[in-house]
Amino acid sequence: MTHDxxxxxxxxxxxxxxxxxxxxxxxxxxxxxxxxxxxxAALKDCAKAIDELQDRLWAERSRxxxxxxxxxxxxxxxxxxxxxFNKCGPLGVNVAAFGxxxxxxxxxxxxxxxxxxxxxxxMIGVFNRSHYEDVLxxxxxxxxxxxxxxxxxxxxxxxxxxxxxxxxxVLKFMLHISKDEQRQRLQERxxxxxxxxxxxxxxxxxxxxWDQYQVAYETLLDRCSTAHAPxxxxxxxxxxxxxxxxxxxxxxxxxxMNPRYPVVDWKAGDFVVE
Amino acid sequence: MTHDxxxxxxxxxxxxxxxxxxxxxxxxxxxxxxxxxxxxAALKDCAKAIDELQDRLWAERSRxxxxxxxxxxxxxxxxxxxxxFNKCGPLGVNVAAFGxxxxxxxxxxxxxxxxxxxxxxxMIGVFNRSHYEDVLxxxxxxxxxxxxxxxxxxxxxxxxxxxxxxxxxVLKFMLHISKDEQRQRLQERxxxxxxxxxxxxxxxxxxxxWDQYQVAYETLLDRCSTAHAPxxxxxxxxxxxxxxxxxxxxxxxxxxMNPRYPVVDWKAGDFVVE
Numbered sequence: 001m002t003h004d005x006x007x008x009x010x011x012x013x014x015x016x017x018x019x020x021x022x023x024x025x026x027x028x029x030x031x032x033x034x035x036x037x038x039x040x041a042a043l044k045d046c047a048k049a050i051d052e053l054q055d056r057l058w059a060e061r062s063r064x065x066x067x068x069x070x071x072x073x074x075x076x077x078x079x080x081x082x083x084x085f086n087k088c089g090p091l092g093v094n095v096a097a098f099g100x101x102x103x104x105x106x107x108x109x110x111x112x113x114x115x116x117x118x119x120x121x122x123m124i125g126v127f128n129r130s131h132y133e134d135v136l137x138x139x140x141x142x143x144x145x146x147x148x149x150x151x152x153x154x155x156x157x158x159x160x161x162x163x164x165x166x167x168x169x170v171l172k173f174m175l176h177i178s179k180d181e182q183r184q185r186l187q188e189r190x191x192x193x194x195x196x197x198x199x200x201x202x203x204x205x206x207x208x209x210w211d212q213y214q215v216a217y218e219t220l221l222d223r224c225s226t227a228h229a230p231x232x233x234x235x236x237x238x239x240x241x242x243x244x245x246x247x248x249x250x251x252x253x254x255x256x257m258n259p260r261y262p263v264v265d266w267k268a269g270d271f272v273v274e
Numbered sequence: 275m276t277h278d279x280x281x282x283x284x285x286x287x288x289x290x291x292x293x294x295x296x297x298x299x300x301x302x303x304x305x306x307x308x309x310x311x312x313x314x315a316a317l318k319d320c321a322k323a324i325d326e327l328q329d330r331l332w333a334e335r336s337r338x339x340x341x342x343x344x345x346x347x348x349x350x351x352x353x354x355x356x357x358x359f360n361k362c363g364p365l366g367v368n369v370a371a372f373g374x375x376x377x378x379x380x381x382x383x384x385x386x387x388x389x390x391x392x393x394x395x396x397m398i399g400v401f402n403r404s405h406y407e408d409v410l411x412x413x414x415x416x417x418x419x420x421x422x423x424x425x426x427x428x429x430x431x432x433x434x435x436x437x438x439x440x441x442x443x444v445l446k447f448m449l450h451i452s453k454d455e456q457r458q459r460l461q462e463r464x465x466x467x468x469x470x471x472x473x474x475x476x477x478x479x480x481x482x483x484w485d486q487y488q489v490a491y492e493t494l495l496d497r498c499s500t501a502h503a504p505x506x507x508x509x510x511x512x513x514x515x516x517x518x519x520x521x522x523x524x525x526x527x528x529x530x531m532n533p534r535y536p537v538v539d540w541k542a543g544d545f546v547v548e
Contacts, residue, residue: 061381104394107335107394107395107396108392108394108395109392109436109437109440109441109442110440111389111436111440112389112390112392115385115386115389115390116386116389116390118382118383118386120378120381120382121381121382122381151439155435155436155439155440158432158433158435158436159432159436161429161432162383162385162429162432162433163383165425165429166383166384166385166429167383168383
């Protein structure tokens with residue numbers, strides 16, 4: 001590895017108990033991977049290593065990794081899944097996308113569908129949006145009373161603590177793009193026929209609420225970056241850099257988890273294959 | 275009502291923060307419903323009232339009631355469901371029984387299958403055994419390391435707090451029978467042909483661990499009787515008294531929840547049925 005993942009991680013991590021200062025955080029991140037070629041080489045190495053480590057995670061079958069991706073429209077959640085996890089493929093990685101809840105989901109507490117989708121031992125689970133929408137869109141659009149939303153930060157922290165204490169490592173990435181970058185990406189969706197399908201008029205409504213969303217993000221970063229599951233704010237204006245940073249952190253985290261192939265209690269010579 | 279449910283409840287409730295003193299608790303409870311005839315009449319009234327209140331709970335569709343039944347073999351968990359909830363029927367009451375976890379369930383954290391089975395808004399959910407088995411049989415038979423079990427009490431408290439903060443009222447009943455009563459009930463299963471199917475040789479193995487189970491129960495009563503979800507220890511040697519006590523508490527709790535039929539914004543005269 002030519003990059004220092006610990007230094008990259010420290011630069012993007014929101015220190016638990018500290019203010020996240022979201023507005024002061026860079027959407028470009030040039031100092032982390034200055035050169036595109038080196039970033040793409042690092043991504044390639046990391047994606048391969050993640051695939052190998054996932055294989056060991058599955059063989060060990062005692063722990064799981066949950067990667068939570070949050071970010072406003074066009075911030076690149078799908079692109080991150082493709083860039084970082086395509087090498088792994090669907091056998092070892094489950095992606096769960098959380099859209100507008102169904103009637104059945106709304107009839108339960110908001111963590112019900114989320115808990116159900118957590119990865120089983122041996123797997124990497126990726127959440128494309130998550131329970132954090134319950135303190136984002138729900139807050140900004142006042143879909144629940146303020147005091148109900150207010151209680152959710154502690155509930156989310158307790159839930160994630162439970163997961164980490166039960167063998168699930170939780171990595172939370174906020175994909176941080178600038179308002180100008182979002183304008184360009186939305187415009188592309190309008191202008192390029194092959195991207196038209198991605199355009200949703202509702203995105204323009206949310207764009208009008210840009211400042212309110214930033215405040216809601218800042219609050220959840222302040223309150224839910226915990227020792228057991230800290231938040232990372234990823235500069236995401238450059239897709240190649242975003243992918244390189246996230247892959248570096250996922251790779252480093254899996255290496256620290258250090259999953260091991262189980263030791264068997266027999267020798268090859270004990271068996272005869274006829 | 276001829277009985278004072280608040281007084282009955284106070285007699286069986288484990289005060290949060292206090293020692294449960296399980297061994298000093300009575301398995302007979304004669305002072306609560308001294309006469310069988312009156313107990314049976316009270317049960318009948320309460321079962322009817324529970325059915326009516328469940329109807330209002332469903333119409334309101336904003337809250338749920340979760341009844342957790344725990345107790346050693348033969349303590350009467352199935353009998354309680356029949357006695358207290360048969361009047362309601364399956365439309366408004368879901369019973370979830372938690373046996374030995376499946377491979378899929380074991381591949382997730384131990385609260386995963388439990389959370390999935392929680393009642394949706396409008397319903398009464400009954401757990402026949404529950405997540406408490408993860409600090410009972412798992413502890414007594416050392417199916418998980420001691421430090422893992424040790425962490426579960428706080429995790430369970432946080433989980434139940436989350437449920438109660440999200441509209442689920444949690445009622446926890448431990449069916450408390452004496453060792454002699456269990457001997458008689460197991461003997462009946464051996465002697466009476468129509469009860470033979472209930473006999474499981476494993477029950478005798480668990481009976482040998484009677485004292486260890488009592489200690490494990492005492493610990494969970496001490497640590498998980500919380501302000502948001504206190505434990506009730508129900509004298510259960512007499513089936514008719516057990517049912518009357520539980521029905522009185524379920525009824526009283528539902529009355530306090532006071533579910534209401536929604537007010538509609540039209541008058542019957544607004545419509546013509548042709």
